[in-house]
Amino acid sequence: MKMIAAAIAVLSLAGTAHALEPIDGSITYKNPDVQMGFSRVPVGSTFEHHFYDNGGDHIVETYRVNPDRTLQLIFRVHREHG
Template sequence: MKRSLILLGTALALSACTTASVEPIPGSITYNGQPRTKLTKSPVGSTFEHRFYGDGGEYVETYQIQPDRSLKLIWRRFLPDIIDDN
């Protein structure tokens, strides 16, 4: 019984992680809406990375091309700059 509750809790936590949307921030490709140009040669469902700097580090975002050729921000990672003051 205890094991099944742990598995259920883990499954719920993982499903919450995959369904949460990532909001654009300044520097994101879709920050001010969709870009004017469309990626017409890339297959629907394909992904690509976008990297930019801000807030003392590097952001790495992953976008997915939707059936209407719009971009969906699906993942973001922040890599802080490590500065040694010694």
């Protein structure tokens, strides 16, 4: 039982250590008021945001709406230009 509890603790720490940070072009990058537009979106919903970085690479981010209506960046795909 202690082994299972230790494994769960390690996995939960590992999951938070790799949290994605917003980058230039992300919905939540330097935009604290972005949460205002998601008050009617169902909690737990996910959606994609597509944009291009300065180098012309296609970026696709997936966000989830949290119970407090904040957005959580949960996945990012970087597709190189060309």
